[in-house]
Amino acid sequence: MSTQLEQARKGIITKEMEEAASTEEQSAEYIRDMIAIGKAVIPNNINRKGRSVAIGAGLRTKVNASIGTSSDIKDMKTEVEKALAAEEAGADTLMELSVGGELDEIRKEVLGASALSVGSVPLYQAFAEAIKKYKDPNKLTEEMLFDVIERQCAGGISFMAVHCGITQITLERLNKQGYRYGGLVSRGGSYMVGWMLANQKENPLYEKFDRVVEIFKKYDCVLSLGNGLRAGAIHDSLDRAQVQELVINCELASIGQDMGCQMMCEGPGHLPLDDIEANVKLQKRMSGDAPFYVLGPITTDVAAGYDHISAAIGAAQAARYGADLICYVTPAEHLALPNKDDVIEGVRAARIAARVGDMVKLGHTERDREMGKARRDLDWEGQYRLGMFGDKAREIRNSRFPDEADTCTMCGSFCALDNVSEHFSKCLQNGAKA
Numbered sequence: 409m410s411t412q413l414e415q416a417r418k419g420i421i422t423k424e425m426e427e428a429a430s431t432e433e434q435s436a437e438y439i440r441d442m443i444a445i446g447k448a449v450i451p452n453n454i455n456r457k458g459r460s461v462a463i464g465a466g467l468r469t470k471v472n473a474s475i476g477t478s479s480d481i482k483d484m485k486t487e488v489e490k491a492l493a494a495e496e497a498g499a500d501t502l503m504e505l506s507v508g509g510e511l512d513e514i515r516k517e518v519l520g521a522s523a524l525s526v527g528s529v530p531l532y533q534a535f536a537e538a539i540k541k542y543k544d545p546n547k548l549t550e551e552m553l554f555d556v557i558e559r560q561c562a563g564g565i566s567f568m569a570v571h572c573g574i575t576q577i578t579l580e581r582l583n584k585q586g587y588r589y590g591g592l593v594s595r596g597g598s599y600m601v602g603w604m605l606a607n608q609k610e611n612p613l614y615e616k617f618d619r620v621v622e623i624f625k626k627y628d629c630v631l632s633l634g635n636g637l638r639a640g641a642i643h644d645s646l647d648r649a650q651v652q653e654l655v656i657n658c659e660l661a662s663i664g665q666d667m668g669c670q671m672m673c674e675g676p677g678h679l680p681l682d683d684i685e686a687n688v689k690l691q692k693r694m695s696g697d698a699p700f701y702v703l704g705p706i707t708t709d710v711a712a713g714y715d716h717i718s719a720a721i722g723a724a725q726a727a728r729y730g731a732d733l734i735c736y737v738t739p740a741e742h743l744a745l746p747n748k749d750d751v752i753e754g755v756r757a758a759r760i761a762a763r764v765g766d767m768v769k770l771g772h773t774e775r776d777r778e779m780g781k782a783r784r785d786l787d788w789e790g791q792y793r794l795g796m797f798g799d800k801a802r803e804i805r806n807s808r809f810p811d812e813a814d815t816c817t818m819c820g821s822f823c824a825l826d827n828v829s830e831h832f833s834k835c836l837q838n839g840a841k842a
């Protein structure tokens with residue numbers, strides 16, 4: 409069985425490429441060509457048909473929603489509901505990141521319920537199983553680790569964040585740097601660092617990278633190189649350890665592609681607004697434009713409760729400079745396991761960010777122009793149709809309906825648009841000629 413990348417290199421257009429093209433302003437041929445040169449991927453799995461979306465250069469910025477149990481809250485039914493809510497709210501992909509309860513069973517339920525392509529972080533389950541078996545995560549064996557990766561691939565996972573780029577060299581950079589304001593915030597990354605220190609060994613995911621790649625190729629799953637040392641505080645942005653890991657991940661992305669595997673790199677994390685462009689450009693330049701998957705990024709450390717907004721600001725900027733997939737952040741970030749409402753808010757905020765980025769990155773502005781005209785014309789049905797969240801817009805206006813039906817209760821009879829339209833009807837009708 410050939411991967412999407414191997415087929416693209418032979419000039420083949422797969423049914424997954426055709427399906428992905430149906431939600432883009434690009435052809436299946438374009439998607440094939442981008443996959444062939446490693447600039448796009450389609451999360452896929454030979455054992456499960458998820459909705460095919462292409463992630464990468466010249467394509468709409470995609471939104472990922474992550475769900476999953478914790479050690480405190482492990483209700484499988486709720487996680488399935490959250491998965492379905494994320495899909496309905498418009499997420500393009502889903503990540504199932506459970507660490508509490510029966511992990512194989514939860515993943516199977518979510519994979520069965522969702523139509524989306526589903527990703528995972530296998531280190532979570534690997535370390536959870538080591539804790540269960542030995543009461544010590546550092547007793548995890550290499551075979552247990554590779555077994556979990558293979559098991560999750562065989563079960564139908566379409567993309568996986570695997571922390572291959574944390575090496576002894578990365579840890580040396582961290583040590584020599586001598587500080588970390590925000591510590592290590594990646595769950596998988598921190599456990600892998602702990603394992604490497606306790607066992608005084610190199611990361612097996614780096615040392616046996618070929619073996620990792622061969623498993624992913626077998627199932628045509630996308631290997632997403634995890635950002636285990638990502639900054640978890642604005643003041644750690646672009647520090648030496650993080651950049652060292654990024655260099656290694658970009659190198660591994662090229663090696664994986666040469667082997668015929670679909671590859672993606674993960675990014676931070678917490679970044680001030682003016683570091684985002686540099687971060688995206690570094691990843692793109694060093695990886696030869698492999699798809700970039702950013703987590704947020706969160707742009708201020710002091711907005712807990714509204715971190716979906718802080719992250720949407722960063723994600724819009726990242727998308728504008730070329731990030732290809734945005735992982736949503738919910739209002740519960742840093743505070744609690746997200747509930748269903750948090751998931752919906754998170755997806756909506758990330759979708760706005762993706763759109764704002766694409767207006768610059770891809771020039772997708774036509775819908776905004778039509779909305780401008782609908783607002784000018786007080787065409788309320790048109791506004792509901794063109795809006796990303798038409799139902800929400802209708803609900804708010806109807807909850808405070810105006811005396812004059814054309815307007816809204818913001819200005820009522822002082823409606824600016826209503827007042828001048830009759831005097832300037834001709835120029836207002838035409839609008840700009842651009």
Ligand code: SF4
Pocket residue numbers: 815816817818819820822823824825826
């Ligand atoms: S009433 Fe004010 S806010 Fe409402 S449509 Fe008219 S100008 Fe816009």
